[in-house]
Amino acid sequence: MSIDTFDYSKSKALFSRANKVIPNGISGHFNPLVQKPNGTYPHYCERAEGSRFWDVDGNEYIDYMCAYGPMILGYGNSLVDEAFRSQLGRADTCTLASPVMVELAEFLVDLIPMANWATFAKNGADATNMAVLIARTATGRRKTIAIDEGYHGASPWMQARERSGIDPDDHSDVIRIPWNDTAALEQVLDDNENNVAAFISSPYHHPVYMDNILPADGYWSEVHKLLKQHGVVSICDDVRAGFRIDMGGSSEYFGYSPDLICFCKSIANGYPISAVLGTDSLKEAAGAIFQTGSFWFSAAPMAAALACLKELRRIDAPARIMDTGRKLADGLIELARDHGQELKVSGMPSMPYLRTVHEDGIEFHQSLCGECTRRGVFMASHHNLFISAAHSDADLQRTWDVFGDALKALR
Numbered sequence: 076m077s078i079d080t081f082d083y084s085k086s087k088a089l090f091s092r093a094n095k096v097i098p099n100g101i102s103g104h105f106n107p108l109v110q111k112p113n114g115t116y117p118h119y120c121e122r123a124e125g126s127r128f129w130d131v132d133g134n135e136y137i138d139y140m141c142a143y144g145p146m147i148l149g150y151g152n153s154l155v156d157e158a159f160r161s162q163l164g165r166a167d168t169c170t171l172a173s174p175v176m177v178e179l180a181e182f183l184v185d186l187i188p189m190a191n192w193a194t195f196a197k198n199g200a201d202a203t204n205m206a207v208l209i210a211r212t213a214t215g216r217r218k219t220i221a222i223d224e225g226y227h228g229a230s231p232w233m234q235a236r237e238r239s240g241i242d243p244d245d246h247s248d249v250i251r252i253p254w255n256d257t258a259a260l261e262q263v264l265d266d267n268e269n270n271v272a273a274f275i276s277s278p279y280h281h282p283v284y285m286d287n288i289l290p291a292d293g294y295w296s297e298v299h300k301l302l303k304q305h306g307v308v309s310i311c312d313d314v315r316a317g318f319r320i321d322m323g324g325s326s327e328y329f330g331y332s333p334d335l336i337c338f339c340k341s342i343a344n345g346y347p348i349s350a351v352l353g354t355d356s357l358k359e360a361a362g363a364i365f366q367t368g369s370f371w372f373s374a375a376p377m378a379a380a381l382a383c384l385k386e387l388r389r390i391d392a393p394a395r396i397m398d399t400g401r402k403l404a405d406g407l408i409e410l411a412r413d414h415g416q417e418l419k420v421s422g423m424p425s426m427p428y429l430r431t432v433h434e435d436g437i438e439f440h441q442s443l444c445g446e447c448t449r450r451g452v453f454m455a456s457h458h459n460l461f462i463s464a465a466h467s468d469a470d471l472q473r474t475w476d477v478f479g480d481a482l483k484a485l486r
Protein backbone atom coordinates (compact mmCIF):
# COMPACT_ATOMS: atom_id res chain seq x y z
CA MET A 76 0.00 0.00 0.00
CA SER A 77 1.42 3.40 -0.88
CA ILE A 78 1.41 6.40 1.45
CA ASP A 79 -0.54 9.52 0.44
CA THR A 80 1.43 12.66 -0.39
CA PHE A 81 0.57 15.99 1.21
CA ASP A 82 -1.22 19.04 -0.10
CA TYR A 83 0.49 22.37 0.64
CA SER A 84 -2.10 24.90 -0.58
CA LYS A 85 -2.21 26.97 2.64
CA SER A 86 1.60 27.01 2.91
CA LYS A 87 1.90 28.18 -0.69
CA ALA A 88 -0.75 30.90 -0.25
CA LEU A 89 0.98 32.19 2.89
CA PHE A 90 4.33 32.16 1.14
CA SER A 91 3.04 34.34 -1.68
CA ARG A 92 1.64 36.78 0.89
CA ALA A 93 5.00 36.73 2.68
CA ASN A 94 6.88 37.49 -0.52
CA LYS A 95 5.10 40.86 -0.73
CA VAL A 96 6.30 42.01 2.71
CA ILE A 97 9.39 39.91 3.57
CA PRO A 98 12.43 39.66 1.27
CA ASN A 99 12.48 36.10 -0.12
CA GLY A 100 9.30 35.29 1.83
CA ILE A 101 11.31 33.56 4.55
CA SER A 102 14.91 34.60 5.07
CA GLY A 103 18.09 32.63 5.55
CA HIS A 104 18.32 28.86 5.85
CA PHE A 105 14.58 28.51 6.47
CA ASN A 106 13.86 29.77 2.95
CA PRO A 107 11.98 26.89 1.32
CA LEU A 108 13.74 27.40 -2.00
CA VAL A 109 16.82 25.82 -0.36
CA GLN A 110 14.79 22.62 -0.11
CA LYS A 111 14.68 20.99 -3.54
CA PRO A 112 12.80 19.85 -5.56
CA ASN A 113 10.61 22.93 -5.17
CA GLY A 114 7.11 22.09 -4.08
CA THR A 115 8.00 19.01 -2.02
CA TYR A 116 8.40 20.94 1.27
CA PRO A 117 5.90 22.86 3.43
CA HIS A 118 6.71 26.45 4.47
CA TYR A 119 4.91 27.19 7.76
CA CYS A 120 4.35 25.33 10.98
CA GLU A 121 1.10 25.49 12.94
CA ARG A 122 2.15 23.60 16.08
CA ALA A 123 4.74 21.18 17.39
CA GLU A 124 4.86 18.50 20.07
CA GLY A 125 7.43 15.84 20.96
CA SER A 126 9.25 14.63 17.84
CA ARG A 127 6.55 15.99 15.51
CA PHE A 128 5.15 19.17 14.02
CA TRP A 129 2.05 20.03 12.00
CA ASP A 130 2.12 22.46 9.08
CA VAL A 131 -0.57 25.05 8.31
CA ASP A 132 -2.32 22.55 6.01
CA GLY A 133 -2.66 20.14 8.94
CA ASN A 134 -0.02 17.67 7.67
CA GLU A 135 1.90 15.84 10.40
CA TYR A 136 5.68 15.26 10.25
CA ILE A 137 8.25 13.30 12.20
CA ASP A 138 10.90 16.01 12.40
CA TYR A 139 14.50 15.03 11.67
CA MET A 140 15.71 18.64 11.53
CA CYS A 141 14.67 19.56 15.11
CA ALA A 142 14.53 23.28 14.20
CA TYR A 143 18.09 22.77 12.82
CA GLY A 144 19.28 21.59 16.24
CA PRO A 145 17.65 23.49 19.11
CA MET A 146 14.97 20.89 19.81
CA ILE A 147 16.61 18.01 21.71
CA LEU A 148 14.12 16.86 24.38
CA GLY A 149 11.05 17.12 22.15
CA TYR A 150 8.91 20.15 21.33
CA GLY A 151 6.95 21.47 24.29
CA ASN A 152 8.94 19.58 26.94
CA SER A 153 6.96 20.22 30.12
CA LEU A 154 9.96 20.53 32.49
CA VAL A 155 11.71 23.09 30.32
CA ASP A 156 8.55 25.02 29.50
CA GLU A 157 7.51 25.15 33.15
CA ALA A 158 10.95 26.50 34.18
CA PHE A 159 10.67 29.13 31.42
CA ARG A 160 7.14 30.17 32.45
CA SER A 161 7.98 30.27 36.13
CA GLN A 162 10.93 32.62 35.53
CA LEU A 163 8.81 34.69 33.13
CA GLY A 164 6.32 35.19 35.95
CA ARG A 165 9.07 36.72 38.11
CA ALA A 166 11.33 38.64 35.69
CA ASP A 167 12.65 38.11 32.19
CA THR A 168 14.22 41.06 30.35
CA CYS A 169 14.76 43.54 33.17
CA THR A 170 17.09 46.34 34.25
CA LEU A 171 19.14 43.89 36.34
CA ALA A 172 20.40 40.39 35.64
CA SER A 173 18.60 37.58 37.48
CA PRO A 174 20.06 35.09 39.99
CA VAL A 175 19.31 32.25 37.55
CA MET A 176 22.22 33.52 35.43
CA VAL A 177 24.60 32.72 38.29
CA GLU A 178 22.97 29.33 38.86
CA LEU A 179 23.29 28.46 35.18
CA ALA A 180 26.96 29.50 35.10
CA GLU A 181 27.65 27.40 38.22
CA PHE A 182 25.87 24.43 36.70
CA LEU A 183 27.82 24.68 33.43
CA VAL A 184 31.16 25.09 35.21
CA ASP A 185 30.34 21.90 37.11
CA LEU A 186 29.17 20.04 34.01
CA ILE A 187 31.92 20.92 31.52
CA PRO A 188 35.33 19.68 32.70
CA MET A 189 37.47 22.38 31.01
CA ALA A 190 35.30 25.30 32.19
CA ASN A 191 36.04 27.70 35.02
CA TRP A 192 33.58 30.36 33.89
CA ALA A 193 30.61 30.92 31.58
CA THR A 194 29.09 33.95 29.90
CA PHE A 195 25.86 34.19 27.90
CA ALA A 196 24.44 35.60 24.67
CA LYS A 197 21.64 34.72 22.25
CA ASN A 198 22.86 33.17 19.00
CA GLY A 199 25.69 30.87 18.04
CA ALA A 200 27.41 33.68 16.15
CA ASP A 201 27.36 35.87 19.28
CA ALA A 202 29.28 33.13 21.04
CA THR A 203 31.84 32.50 18.27
CA ASN A 204 32.41 36.28 17.85
CA MET A 205 32.92 36.64 21.58
CA ALA A 206 35.34 33.71 21.68
CA VAL A 207 37.50 35.27 18.96
CA LEU A 208 37.57 38.64 20.75
CA ILE A 209 38.61 36.91 23.98
CA ALA A 210 41.42 35.09 22.15
CA ARG A 211 42.60 38.35 20.53
CA THR A 212 42.56 40.16 23.86
CA ALA A 213 44.47 37.39 25.61
CA THR A 214 47.14 37.06 22.92
CA GLY A 215 47.35 40.61 21.58
CA ARG A 216 47.18 39.07 18.06
CA ARG A 217 44.69 39.45 15.18
CA LYS A 218 44.33 36.35 13.04
CA THR A 219 42.02 33.38 13.33
CA ILE A 220 42.53 30.01 11.68
CA ALA A 221 39.35 28.22 10.62
CA ILE A 222 38.55 25.11 8.59
CA ASP A 223 37.48 25.20 4.92
CA GLU A 224 33.65 25.08 4.83
CA GLY A 225 33.49 25.26 8.63
CA TYR A 226 30.42 27.31 9.62
CA HIS A 227 30.50 29.59 12.65
CA GLY A 228 27.56 31.93 11.98
CA ALA A 229 26.50 34.75 9.67
CA SER A 230 28.87 37.58 10.71
CA PRO A 231 30.85 38.86 7.72
CA TRP A 232 34.17 37.22 8.73
CA MET A 233 32.42 33.85 9.09
CA GLN A 234 30.38 33.86 5.88
CA ALA A 235 31.45 32.34 2.59
CA ARG A 236 33.45 34.91 0.62
CA GLU A 237 31.15 34.75 -2.41
CA ARG A 238 28.00 35.72 -0.47
CA SER A 239 26.29 39.04 -1.26
CA GLY A 240 27.58 42.01 0.69
CA ILE A 241 30.78 40.32 1.83
CA ASP A 242 33.98 42.25 1.17
CA PRO A 243 37.38 40.50 0.83
CA ASP A 244 38.59 42.69 3.72
CA ASP A 245 36.05 41.00 5.99
CA HIS A 246 38.20 37.90 5.69
CA SER A 247 41.60 39.54 5.91
CA ASP A 248 42.23 38.14 9.40
CA VAL A 249 40.84 34.68 8.70
CA ILE A 250 43.05 31.89 7.34
CA ARG A 251 41.24 28.77 6.14
CA ILE A 252 42.88 25.34 6.09
CA PRO A 253 41.51 21.88 5.19
CA TRP A 254 39.97 19.65 7.87
CA ASN A 255 42.16 16.90 9.35
CA ASP A 256 45.32 18.51 7.95
CA THR A 257 47.87 19.10 10.70
CA ALA A 258 50.64 19.78 8.15
CA ALA A 259 48.62 22.73 6.80
CA LEU A 260 48.06 23.97 10.35
CA GLU A 261 51.77 23.78 11.13
CA GLN A 262 52.64 25.64 7.93
CA VAL A 263 50.16 28.45 8.64
CA LEU A 264 51.36 28.78 12.23
CA ASP A 265 54.99 28.98 11.05
CA ASP A 266 54.15 31.51 8.33
CA ASN A 267 52.19 33.71 10.76
CA GLU A 268 54.32 33.43 13.88
CA ASN A 269 53.04 35.75 16.64
CA ASN A 270 50.05 36.81 14.51
CA VAL A 271 47.54 34.02 15.19
CA ALA A 272 45.18 34.51 18.12
CA ALA A 273 42.81 31.57 17.69
CA PHE A 274 42.08 28.29 15.99
CA ILE A 275 38.30 27.81 15.71
CA SER A 276 36.76 24.52 14.66
CA SER A 277 33.79 22.30 15.32
CA PRO A 278 34.79 19.08 17.11
CA TYR A 279 34.25 17.12 13.89
CA HIS A 280 33.68 18.36 10.35
CA HIS A 281 29.99 18.86 9.56
CA PRO A 282 29.76 21.03 6.42
CA VAL A 283 26.63 21.21 4.24
CA TYR A 284 26.31 19.48 0.83
CA MET A 285 29.24 17.19 1.75
CA ASP A 286 29.87 14.02 3.69
CA ASN A 287 30.72 14.80 7.30
CA ILE A 288 34.15 13.70 8.54
CA LEU A 289 35.33 12.62 12.00
CA PRO A 290 38.78 13.60 13.31
CA ALA A 291 41.58 11.28 12.17
CA ASP A 292 43.35 9.27 14.87
CA GLY A 293 45.60 11.59 16.85
CA TYR A 294 44.31 14.71 15.04
CA TRP A 295 43.18 16.67 18.08
CA SER A 296 46.25 15.87 20.18
CA GLU A 297 48.55 16.95 17.33
CA VAL A 298 46.49 20.13 16.81
CA HIS A 299 46.77 20.99 20.49
CA LYS A 300 50.48 20.29 20.59
CA LEU A 301 50.97 22.80 17.75
CA LEU A 302 48.61 25.40 19.24
CA LYS A 303 50.44 25.20 22.56
CA GLN A 304 53.83 25.57 20.89
CA HIS A 305 52.63 28.72 19.09
CA GLY A 306 50.61 30.22 21.96
CA VAL A 307 47.28 30.03 20.06
CA VAL A 308 43.88 29.81 21.77
CA SER A 309 41.80 26.72 20.90
CA ILE A 310 38.08 27.44 20.36
CA CYS A 311 35.68 24.52 20.12
CA ASP A 312 32.55 25.57 18.21
CA ASP A 313 30.09 23.11 19.76
CA VAL A 314 27.08 25.19 18.70
CA ARG A 315 25.68 22.39 16.53
CA ALA A 316 26.93 19.18 18.14
CA GLY A 317 26.80 20.30 21.79
CA PHE A 318 24.95 17.82 24.07
CA ARG A 319 24.21 15.44 21.19
CA ILE A 320 27.53 13.63 21.71
CA ASP A 321 28.66 14.12 25.31
CA MET A 322 27.25 16.03 28.30
CA GLY A 323 30.77 17.30 29.02
CA GLY A 324 30.95 18.91 25.56
CA SER A 325 31.85 17.12 22.32
CA SER A 326 35.57 17.78 22.88
CA GLU A 327 35.40 15.36 25.84
CA TYR A 328 34.20 12.61 23.51
CA PHE A 329 37.02 13.32 21.06
CA GLY A 330 39.57 13.45 23.90
CA TYR A 331 40.79 17.05 23.92
CA SER A 332 40.47 20.10 26.10
CA PRO A 333 39.96 23.42 24.29
CA ASP A 334 40.49 26.84 25.95
CA LEU A 335 37.02 28.08 24.97
CA ILE A 336 33.77 26.26 24.07
CA CYS A 337 30.75 27.84 22.35
CA PHE A 338 27.31 26.31 22.93
CA CYS A 339 23.93 27.35 21.55
CA LYS A 340 21.27 25.38 19.67
CA SER A 341 20.20 22.56 22.02
CA ILE A 342 21.21 24.16 25.33
CA ALA A 343 17.64 25.24 26.21
CA ASN A 344 15.48 23.00 23.99
CA GLY A 345 14.58 25.89 21.68
CA TYR A 346 14.67 28.94 23.93
CA PRO A 347 17.13 31.59 22.75
CA ILE A 348 20.43 31.47 24.57
CA SER A 349 24.08 30.74 23.79
CA ALA A 350 27.13 30.46 26.00
CA VAL A 351 30.90 30.76 25.93
CA LEU A 352 32.79 28.72 28.50
CA GLY A 353 36.47 29.08 29.22
CA THR A 354 39.49 28.26 31.31
CA ASP A 355 40.88 30.35 34.17
CA SER A 356 43.73 31.66 32.02
CA LEU A 357 41.20 33.45 29.75
CA LYS A 358 38.90 34.82 32.45
CA GLU A 359 40.55 38.22 32.59
CA ALA A 360 40.39 38.61 28.80
CA ALA A 361 36.72 37.54 28.85
CA GLY A 362 36.06 40.29 31.37
CA ALA A 363 37.92 42.87 29.29
CA ILE A 364 35.99 42.57 26.01
CA PHE A 365 32.82 44.53 25.23
CA GLN A 366 30.02 42.31 23.91
CA THR A 367 26.37 42.71 24.77
CA GLY A 368 22.83 42.79 23.35
CA SER A 369 19.33 44.03 24.21
CA PHE A 370 18.14 40.56 25.19
CA TRP A 371 21.30 38.85 26.36
CA PHE A 372 20.27 39.00 30.02
CA SER A 373 16.74 37.72 29.58
CA ALA A 374 16.28 35.29 32.42
CA ALA A 375 13.54 32.94 31.22
CA PRO A 376 15.76 31.26 28.57
CA MET A 377 18.41 30.84 31.28
CA ALA A 378 15.91 29.04 33.49
CA ALA A 379 14.94 26.93 30.47
CA ALA A 380 18.62 26.11 29.84
CA LEU A 381 19.12 25.02 33.44
CA ALA A 382 16.07 22.74 33.31
CA CYS A 383 17.05 21.39 29.89
CA LEU A 384 20.64 20.58 30.86
CA LYS A 385 19.54 18.87 34.09
CA GLU A 386 17.09 16.72 32.18
CA LEU A 387 19.59 15.91 29.42
CA ARG A 388 22.04 14.76 32.10
CA ARG A 389 19.39 12.81 34.04
CA ILE A 390 18.36 10.74 31.03
CA ASP A 391 21.89 10.54 29.56
CA ALA A 392 20.47 12.08 26.41
CA PRO A 393 23.61 11.87 24.23
CA ALA A 394 23.79 8.05 24.63
CA ARG A 395 20.08 7.68 23.96
CA ILE A 396 20.15 9.97 20.91
CA MET A 397 23.23 8.26 19.47
CA ASP A 398 21.53 4.89 19.86
CA THR A 399 18.37 6.12 18.09
CA GLY A 400 20.52 7.63 15.33
CA ARG A 401 22.38 4.34 14.83
CA LYS A 402 19.14 2.39 14.56
CA LEU A 403 17.68 4.93 12.15
CA ALA A 404 20.73 4.83 9.89
CA ASP A 405 21.01 1.00 9.90
CA GLY A 406 17.37 0.70 8.87
CA LEU A 407 17.64 3.32 6.12
CA ILE A 408 20.83 1.81 4.69
CA GLU A 409 19.22 -1.63 4.54
CA LEU A 410 16.04 -0.30 2.91
CA ALA A 411 18.04 1.60 0.32
CA ARG A 412 19.99 -1.60 -0.45
CA ASP A 413 16.72 -3.54 -0.83
CA HIS A 414 15.71 -0.98 -3.46
CA GLY A 415 19.04 -1.19 -5.29
CA GLN A 416 20.40 2.09 -3.91
CA GLU A 417 23.47 2.91 -1.83
CA LEU A 418 22.87 5.27 1.09
CA LYS A 419 26.01 6.73 2.66
CA VAL A 420 25.68 7.93 6.25
CA SER A 421 28.50 10.05 7.69
CA GLY A 422 29.21 12.13 10.80
CA MET A 423 27.98 11.22 14.28
CA PRO A 424 24.89 8.98 14.66
CA SER A 425 23.06 11.73 16.61
CA MET A 426 23.55 14.16 13.67
CA PRO A 427 23.80 11.89 10.63
CA TYR A 428 24.53 13.29 7.16
CA LEU A 429 22.78 11.25 4.48
CA ARG A 430 23.74 10.97 0.82
CA THR A 431 22.47 8.57 -1.82
CA VAL A 432 25.27 7.46 -4.12
CA HIS A 433 23.58 7.91 -7.50
CA GLU A 434 24.48 8.65 -11.11
CA ASP A 435 22.19 11.71 -11.01
CA GLY A 436 24.34 13.17 -8.20
CA ILE A 437 22.61 15.17 -5.49
CA GLU A 438 19.36 15.48 -7.47
CA PHE A 439 18.32 11.93 -6.68
CA HIS A 440 18.94 12.43 -2.97
CA GLN A 441 17.05 15.72 -3.04
CA SER A 442 14.08 13.97 -4.65
CA LEU A 443 14.27 11.17 -2.08
CA CYS A 444 14.22 13.61 0.87
CA GLY A 445 11.42 15.61 -0.79
CA GLU A 446 9.36 12.43 -1.30
CA CYS A 447 9.90 11.48 2.38
CA THR A 448 8.89 14.96 3.51
CA ARG A 449 5.65 15.03 1.56
CA ARG A 450 4.79 11.68 3.14
CA GLY A 451 5.39 12.94 6.70
CA VAL A 452 9.09 12.43 7.43
CA PHE A 453 10.79 15.82 7.31
CA MET A 454 14.43 15.68 6.27
CA ALA A 455 16.70 18.15 4.47
CA SER A 456 18.94 16.80 1.73
CA HIS A 457 21.90 19.18 2.08
CA HIS A 458 22.44 19.32 5.84
CA ASN A 459 23.03 16.81 8.63
CA LEU A 460 19.84 15.62 10.29
CA PHE A 461 19.27 15.99 14.04
CA ILE A 462 17.95 13.23 16.29
CA SER A 463 16.27 14.06 19.60
CA ALA A 464 15.51 12.23 22.83
CA ALA A 465 11.83 12.35 21.81
CA HIS A 466 12.25 10.18 18.70
CA SER A 467 10.70 6.82 19.55
CA ASP A 468 10.84 3.30 18.14
CA ALA A 469 7.40 3.97 16.64
CA ASP A 470 8.83 7.06 14.89
CA LEU A 471 11.65 4.93 13.49
CA GLN A 472 9.24 2.30 12.18
CA ARG A 473 7.07 4.95 10.52
CA THR A 474 10.21 6.58 9.07
CA TRP A 475 11.35 3.29 7.52
CA ASP A 476 7.87 2.70 6.06
CA VAL A 477 7.86 6.18 4.51
CA PHE A 478 11.45 5.86 3.26
CA GLY A 479 10.64 2.56 1.56
CA ASP A 480 7.56 4.07 -0.06
CA ALA A 481 9.54 7.11 -1.24
CA LEU A 482 12.16 4.81 -2.78
CA LYS A 483 9.41 2.88 -4.54
CA ALA A 484 7.93 6.12 -5.88
CA LEU A 485 11.29 7.08 -7.38
CA ARG A 486 11.89 3.74 -9.11
Ligand SMILES: Cc1ncc(COP(=O)(O)O)c(C=O)c1O
Pocket residue numbers: 197198199200201203226227228229277312313314315316339
Ligand atom coordinates in the same frame (compact mmCIF):
# COMPACT_ATOMS: atom_id res chain seq x y z
C1 LIG B 1 28.76 24.99 14.12
C2 LIG B 1 27.95 26.25 14.14
N1 LIG B 1 28.48 27.36 14.65
C3 LIG B 1 27.80 28.52 14.71
C4 LIG B 1 26.53 28.61 14.21
C5 LIG B 1 25.80 29.91 14.23
O1 LIG B 1 24.74 29.87 15.11
P1 LIG B 1 23.56 30.93 14.95
O2 LIG B 1 22.86 30.63 13.67
O3 LIG B 1 22.71 30.69 16.16
O4 LIG B 1 24.20 32.29 14.97
C6 LIG B 1 25.92 27.46 13.67
C7 LIG B 1 24.56 27.52 13.12
O5 LIG B 1 24.09 26.67 12.43
C8 LIG B 1 26.65 26.26 13.63
O6 LIG B 1 26.13 25.13 13.12
